[in-house]
Amino acid sequence: SLALVLSIPLTIANGQPFPGRDTLQIIAFGVVGVSLVLQGLTMRPLLQRLGLARDTENEGEAALVQARLRANRAAIIALDHERATGELGELPYARLSSAYRVEHEQLTQQLAEIEATQLQGT
Numbered sequence: 524s525l526a527l528v529l530s531i532p533l534t535i536a537n538g539q540p541f542p543g544r545d546t547l548q549i550i551a552f553g554v555v556g557v558s559l560v561l562q563g564l565t566m567r568p569l570l571q572r573l574g575l576a577r578d579t580e581n582e583g584e585a586a587l588v589q590a591r592l593r594a595n596r597a598a599i600i601a602l603d604h605e606r607a608t609g610e611l612g613e614l615p616y617a618r619l620s621s622a623y624r625v626e627h628e629q630l631t632q633q634l635a636e637i638e639a640t641q642l643q644g645t
Contacts, residue, residue, distance in 0.1 A: 524551045585641045592634040598627045 528551040531544050602624045 525555055527551075585638070588634055588638050588641065592631060592638060595627045595631040595634065599624060599631065602627070 528548050535541055602620050
């Protein structure tokens with residue numbers, strides 16, 4: 524509608540100004556502006572009323588916890604693999620690996636508890 528109204532010529536064939544051009548432009552801008560603002564402001568309440576709204580903030584946090592949980596589990600598997608294959612070599616590295624494994628296990632437990640809490644909340 525805006526493109527149509529803006530394409531109205533300034534003058535008609537005899538050189539006089541197009542009658543009501545300014546009024547048509549104001550009406551078109553008003554209709555488009557009000558419909559966008561009104562629609563934008565009422566979309567969230569409408570979706571909530573229909574039961575279609577999602578809480579994306581909590582979903583993002585849950586996805587982050589799940590990603591960190593997977594990364595910690597992968598780190599534990601990698602440390603166990605290095606220990607089992609003897610890739611750690613010298614004793615100080617083996618001790619360090621054990622300390623890292625304990626740390627990853629604790630963090631994995633904490634993340635699993637957070638994930639369980641998030642699942643209960645949904």
